[in-house]
Amino acid sequence: MDRVDRHAPSARDRLLAAASRLFYEDGIRAVGVNTIATQAQVTKATLYAHFGSKDGLITEHLRARDQRWRRDLQRFLTGHLHPASQLGAIFAAYRAWTVADDFRGCGFVNAAAELPDPTHPARAVIDAHKHAIRVRLEDLATVADCPDPSDTAEQWFLLLEGGMLMTTLRRDPAPLDRAHDMATRLLPTQHT
Incomplete structure (x- = not known):
């Protein structure tokens, strides 16, 4: 046997x-x-x-990547109770993934660039991943008493994504660190 x-x-x-x-x-x-x-x-x-199919495998690959990201993000957020600290943890998670992935960029953005058909099943996973990040940022902006949490979250999201893109292109985490500094300035003064 x-x-x-x-x-x-x-x-x-x-x-x-x-x-x-x-x-x-x-x-x-x-x-x-x-x-x-x-x-x-x-x-x-x-x-x-x-x-x-290969499309089914692509979709499941992105679902698994999203689950790993969510676990890693939660690990980064553990113990961070203050809004500025939580915001920093989110940027730190982005930084860690970007550097660990040898500056190859966001797997979801890379996949979206290769899958331009909005009806491809993987596009729903990509959209849900990015939406979840945006929602988490809006929740954080609400807790931080930002005057317009939705607008602040959108700015943070753009800073995160833009910082990651420039970090990838330059192969240097400095742009993401600078984006974090800029994002922190959007917090109300009692939370900085």
């Missing part, structure tokens, strides 16, 4: 891990299902059985 390693990643997990790495490093359109299946040590039939 063969022993089954209960700790070994499932075929689905191996496919997601391979796709995540390859999509992020080489681009979604540049990576074929044969390459993903080979890297995951499964057959193409196994890939299709789990995800239905």
Whole structure:
């Protein structure tokens, strides 16, 4: 009787891990299902059985990336109760992901650039990811007693996304750090 390693990643997990790495490093359109299946040590039939299509795999890859982001963001926010500290933690999470990803940019923005069709199923995941960040910022602006929480959140969101873009292009975290400084100035004085 063969022993089954209960700790070994499932075929689905191996496919997601391979796709995540390859999509992020080489681009979604540049990576074929044969390459993903080979890297995951499964057959193409196994890939299709789990995800239905490459588009299904792309969508699930982005869902898994969103879940990792949410866990990481929560970890960064733990223990930060003051609005300025929470805002700093959000910028720190963006910075950590950007630097750890070797300045390759936001995986969601990169995917959106490769998937221009607004009806592609992955676009809903991308939109939901960015919307969730925007909502979190608006909640923070409300707690911080900003006069117009929606407007402040939009400014913070633009600073975050723009800071990440410039950090990626320059391969230097300084633009994101500067964006954080600018965002902090939007807090009411009692929260700075």
